[in-house]
Amino acid sequence: MVVFPNAKINIGLNIVEKRQDGFHNIESCFYPVGWSDALEILPADIFSFQSDGINIPGDPATNLCAKAYYMLAADYEFKPVNIYLLKSVPIGAGLGGGSSDAAFTIKALNGLFGLKISLEKQLDYARRLGSDCAFFIENKPVYCFEKGDLFEEISLTLAGKWIVLVNPELHISTAEAYAGIEPLKPETDLRDTLKKPMESWKDVVKNDFEKSLFPKYPVLKEIKESLYNKGAKYAAMSGSGSTLFGIFDEETDLSGIFNQHKVWQGYLK
Ligand SMILES: C[C@](O)(CO)[C@H](O)COP(=O)(O)OP(=O)(O)OC[C@H]1O[C@@H](n2ccc(N)nc2=O)[C@H](O)[C@@H]1O
Numbered sequence: 117m118v119v120f121p122n123a124k125i126n127i128g129l130n131i132v133e134k135r136q137d138g139f140h141n142i143e144s145c146f147y148p149v150g151w152s153d154a155l156e157i158l159p160a161d162i163f164s165f166q167s168d169g170i171n172i173p174g175d176p177a178t179n180l181c182a183k184a185y186y187m188l189a190a191d192y193e194f195k196p197v198n199i200y201l202l203k204s205v206p207i208g209a210g211l212g213g214g215s216s217d218a219a220f221t222i223k224a225l226n227g228l229f230g231l232k233i234s235l236e237k238q239l240d241y242a243r244r245l246g247s248d249c250a251f252f253i254e255n256k257p258v259y260c261f262e263k264g265d266l267f268e269e270i271s272l273t274l275a276g277k278w279i280v281l282v283n284p285e286l287h288i289s290t291a292e293a294y295a296g297i298e299p300l301k302p303e304t305d306l307r308d309t310l311k312k313p314m315e316s317w318k319d320v321v322k323n324d325f326e327k328s329l330f331p332k333y334p335v336l337k338e339i340k341e342s343l344y345n346k347g348a349k350y351a352a353m354s355g356s357g358s359t360l361f362g363i364f365d366e367e368t369d370l371s372g373i374f375n376q377h378k379v380w381q382g383y384l385k
């Protein structure tokens with residue numbers, strides 16, 4: 117079985133308060149984007165994990181795909197598998213790439229071996245692997261709250277809009293980004309703001325990480341300003357960085373403008 121774990125962007129990201137468990141309650145809108153890895157899972161005699169493409173730091177045995185496999189193998193009976201991951205989505209990029217690989221491994225094993233794991237249970241397994249991971253189980257636009265792993269439907273459709281993602285190949289650790297934050301309860305309701313036209317989001321739909329990360333990494337602010345200068349209707353950083361995105365009404369090829377960075381562009385669904 118071959119699947120294509122895609123990335124996400126955060127449209128608005130409010131870090132509301134620090135929790136007793138050390139994590140933060142947040143609110144955000146997750147939107148799937150087409151930048152994807154490729155993940156092949158085949159039944160085998162012994163378990164193995166291999167990856168190619170972008171180098172993933174750390175021991176392959178602790179890769180989120182391997183963790184997802186071992187977690188399900190502890191609770192269900194099925195054959196070992198060979199997992200082959202072709203990594204294209206940048207790491208430490210605010211795009212949830214590793215979380216998506218993990219969620220797609222859960223979904224693929226469930227389908228391949230007919231495990232009949234309910235949607236709720238798949239979401240619970242995903243939550244155990246990371247806060248972003250549960251979103252990729254259903255992989256549709258949602259408003260998220262608490263650790264970013266509880267969801268509410270949102271009637272936001274950006275289908276047919278053009279998105280440009282620019283990654284300056286700066287690895288920002290999620291834990292480090294959260295450590296630099298002073299949580300603050302938002303004054304406006306993100307769900308209400310997102311009902312208004314995209315043109316009105318600038319300066320209202322904010323990513324709280326920008327305030328602490330832009331002074332530290334000026335290139336992030338420069339990229340966001342360039343996206344607006346090139347006609348983006350809305351531009352922001354995704355998650356804890358380092359990827360910036362711009363949303364345009366029409367196809368706008370910016371690969372030449374940002375040729376010193378990694379760029380992915382395409383239509384939103
Ligand atoms: C920034 C976002 O990408 C926005 O969607 C997510 O909140 C991050 O989700 P993630 O990468 O899946 O993060 P996890 O692997 O669960 O946590 C990594 C670290 O980030 C911090 N963390 C994460 C999520 C959260 N709601 N509060 C936190 O404080 C914690 O220090 C945690 O140890």
Ligand SMILES: Nc1ncnc2c1ncn2[C@@H]1O[C@H](COP(=O)(O)OP(=O)(O)OP(=O)(O)O)[C@@H](O)[C@H]1O
Pocket residue numbers: 172173174178179180181206207208209210211212213214215217218248288289290355356357
């Ligand atoms: N399949 C995987 N893909 C990417 N990173 C992985 C994977 N499995 C484990 N990891 C580990 O997770 C770390 C990246 O996590 P981190 O949360 O910083 O970034 P991310 O998953 O790219 O997305 P985000 O910044 O949105 O959370 C890497 O340093 C790597 O060691």
